[in-house]
Each structure stands twice: as structure tokens, then as C-alpha cells.
Amino acid sequence: MNRLNTLFNTKKDNLLSIYYTAGYPALNTTVDIAEALEKAGADFLEVGFPYSDPVADGPTIQHSSEQALENGMTLNQLFEELKELRKRVSIPILLMGYFNPIVQYGVERFCKRAVELGVDGVIVPDLPMYEYEARYANYFIDNDLSNIFLVTPQTSEERIRKIDELSNSFIYLLSSSSITGGSLELTNSIEDYYKRIKAMELSNPTIIGFGISDHKTFEQACAYANGAIVGSKFVKLLAEDDYMGKIPAFIQSVKG
């Protein structure tokens, strides 16, 4: 049982996760930011490793990825920085990024190294369920590294059931079919989708992401799921002066 399972067993509501891109705004900040987020009250974190062609991301995360790559961020660099992680941070950590850098690193080697450094799970948007199951699942299972699947309003019930079966920590619900960084209006159709998922009584907890940016959208999401993820809005904060000093107030403003 990894830290994610422990977290979801002890806390069922209003879980707040924060996404940020490793290497942005500068190298060697990954663990500092993680530590500050834990102190400020985030429940778990998603650390993005940048990719040159992030097709599921909007302008904010595209920009942070480009900047991180220019700064010299690589998987090797990230793993170097994460050597400090478990000395200073105890909340669960997921890595989030696209599949090609993992293929180049070696999928099995990546899973092993991530777990050695204290990473609990990964989110790889362009590694869908079928390809995962057919070719790569064993590497994740053998290393007790959770692989998180996405669900959108268009995902069929049958497929959601299958995703629930393959998941072992939580399911990532996308608020809408969109790239990251959009704004979220809680329309009737989104509410119906949240209700539909809730009524399915899935065995895994659900966390809502994409379009969650403030207390209002966080609260709306938490009414239907176990928690929510803030990404682009936090990445924007990292562009500001003294962003480290502003982290506690940011987390407070989202949690309310």
C-alpha cells in the first residue's frame, strides 16, 4: 500500500492536489515547492515533467514546459532533484507527463527509479488504457507505482467500469473535454456528468481536474468527488516574484 492509498483511507473529502511543472520557473526548485505546498496544506501533488509537444495542455502549461526545457529540465535532472524528496516531504507525489520521455528512459527503468525516490503514482495522458494493459501494466504493478487514468464526460459507462478495475488509487475526472487551463462554468451538463459518476459508486476515489482555479470551483468539484486538482492557476503564480512566499495564501484561498 503506497502513500496514496493511505491518504484516501484516512481522508475522504475536500482533498486538494496541486500540479506544477518541474524546472519552472528554475531548476532545483521541485522539492522546495513541494515542501512549501505540504506546509500550506495541500494533500498531494502532481509534478509535471516537461515535453516538447504537450497536446493535452493549454497555453499556461505549454509555456511552463517550454521554459523548463530551456532551463535544462530532463527526467535525469528531475530524478536528481527528487533524491531530497522523502527527506523533506511526506505527502503523496505523482509524476505527470507524456509518454515519449518515459519510452526513451525505458518504461521499466522509469517505474523502478520513480518508486525508489518515493514517487507514488504517474499520470500519462497519452498512454491510454488499451496500450497500458497490453504492453506496460506489469512494470507499474511490479513496482507498486499507481497509474492514474482519465475520464471525460464522453467516456462510456462500460469504459469507466474497466478503468475502475484497472485503477488502484484514484480516478482523474476531467471537468470537460478540453485542454488544461480552461475556465469552468458549472453547467447543468457538467453537473449531470458528476452526478452520473457519483451514482456509479466506483471502488476508487475520484478527483476532479481541469478548470479548477479557486475556492468556488474547488467547492463545486468537492461536492461530487473526493477532491480536486489545481494546475494552470498555480503555474501562473510561479511566474510571479516571491512565489514561494505566496504559496500559503494561495492554498488558503482555494481551500477557503
Added chain:
Amino acid sequence: MKYGVNEKGYYGDFGGAYIPEMLYPNVEELRQQYVNIINDEGFKAEFDDLLKNYVGRPSPLYHAKRYSEKYGANIFFKREDLNHTGSHKINNAIGQILLAKRLGKKRIIAETGAGQHGVATATVCALMGIECVVYMGEIDMARQAPNVSRMKMLGATVRPASSGSKTLKDATNEALRDWIGNPVDTHYIIGSVVGPYPYPDMVARFQSVISEETKKQLLEQTGNELPQYVLACVGGGSNAMGMFYHFLDDEDVKLVAVEAAGKGVNSGESAATTFLGQEGVLHGSRTILMQTPDGQVVEPYSISAGLDYPGIGPQHAHLFKVNRAQYTSITDDEALQAGLLCSQMEGIIPAIETAHALAQLEKMTFKPEDNVVICISGRGDKDLDTYIKYFNF
């Protein structure tokens, strides 16, 4: 077909559908329906009718006599440049717009490099009265300005892709992002044999008319439907796949795919994917792509916007790996010289993409009785500015 796609969407180690969940319903809908739709008699009749009466097919197979003399073999040009809109791209655009109509889609998006696929897509959207948005890299919009104007005149919206290298791969990223945000009413007409399964197979089938006709024409003109050599240029690889398709199982036919070496394979400014790439995942399929040791996609370079792509289609990756086709590369300079030669010896100004395939002739030796087919994938009107600057006309 020995070299065709298997039921899981793979060509050997390559292919698959590495797509975010947001694209799954769209791609799954295509996967379930494309073979039935393409094989439907009504679809075939409409497709064939448009290819004949709108595109102007069959395109001629022209015995290039002066080229034959120069290179010491029987050189045939498969004249895709004579198609409506000036390249092979229209074959696939017609096929996919008919498919999109049957799927009930109301809006079309496309990516384009040289603009040939964008023009073809804008054309078929005008023909069918469907909204069309084309994504094009900012740099490509500048170097292929006439095609941008053509798309606009045809009623399409052209949106610049201003991220990354501002060329074809970035236009593809933007089109994918658009599709993620419009998952129900929009069909994405991918222009090459790239992308998640079933695109590589679907586009190859629509382009396979090139080799289907070539076989018949060769039989008429030479008494044998099989040539010794078939040549085509490769960016993503759609004209090459169409040109190779019906020859794949005829193992005696040597297939030659010509990549863009840019300023030289080892110059750091190149798009010669099989020489510089490794296996990985790009735009939804497992294939060979140019990348850093960290798995970041390398920005390619070629003077030809249509070959300026860091990957190749998964079926090409497979043909390369199992040695069914030979992959070579031609530099900017070699291609431009070949474009000039073809203009002045055969009276045909080829697209710079096509000129890469023509330049390959210089590097080959033939027997006098060899029959050699080259796909003249597009005409050079769009490239006149580049030719003019290079040769100081």
C-alpha cells in the same frame, strides 16, 4: 496483406493509438466504422465518381523520354501533380470528407505543412459546404503564402500555430488540441499516414489509388504491371505509401523512400528521420522520430515545408525496420537542382517535396530494361518563390 496493419492497430512494433482519453471516443468511432464505410458500395461509387470527375483521375503515367535517356532506364512519372489542387493530397481529403459526412460531422479541422493538404481539405469542405479550420505553422504560412491565400479564398479559416518550431508538427499539435475541445461534431482530416490508428491505414487506403492505377498503366504501356523500382519522397509518407501500397507484396519490386536531408544529414538541420531518429511515440503512434536522449522531439529542418516533419508514419517505420523499403535522403541543394533539371528536360516544374524523389535518380544505377516509377506528388507553383531566390531568376 503481409505489411498491412494487424487487428490491434500495429505494423510490427509500430502504430497503436497513444491518445489522451479526451480523443478516445472520436478515434474509437473511426476505428469501428472506417472499414465498413470504405467498403460500402455507395461510398465507393461516390469516391470513385469524385476522383474521376472532380479530381481528374486516373492521373497519367508518363514515360519521361529524356529522363529515360539520361538515366539509362525507362523512367515513368506518376502525375499526381495534375490532380485538382495540384498534389496527391486531394485523394485522401475526398475520402475523409465523405467519411466525415457519413459520421454526421459538422466541422472539419486539418493541419498542413506546405499547404497542399490544407488546400485539398479547404477544397473538399467548399465542395460539401462544411466549415473548415486549417492549422498551419507560422513559418510555413510565410514560406507558402500562395497556399494560405488559396485556403482563404476557398472559405477556410487558417489559424497560425505559433508554438515550438512553428511548422508542421506544431500545426498537428494545435489541430489535436482543437479536436480535444470539440469531441462531438468535429472530424480531424489528418493529411498523412501518421497519427493514431486507424489514421495511418485509412489514409494509406485512400492514397492507394496511386499504385492501383500505376499497375494497370504499366501493364498497358510495358506489358508488365510490375516495375523494378518505385520511388517517392517521404515527410509523414502519404504519397509514398499510396505509391507503394499495391506493390508491397510484390517483393521483387524495389521500393525507395526519399527523406529530406536538409543542409546535410549530420548538419543539425535535417529532417532525415530514419537516419537521425529512434523509436518512440509521436502524434498518437509508436514510430521512429527525431528526438533528444531525453525524449524531446527535435525540431526538423528542410527547405521543403511538406517534408519538414520529425517523424514518419508507423507503416514506414515498419517497412524500414524489416528492410522492405530502402530509405535514403537528399539535401536541399540536390533537390532544388533536380527541380530545375526536371523543369528544363521534361517541362514539369515539380514541388520541392517531389524534387527530392527526382534527385534520388542521380544516385542510382539501372539496367537499360529497368522500369522505374517516380511519384510526382505535387506541382511546383507554390514553390516558385523558393526556386526564384535560389537560382536568382
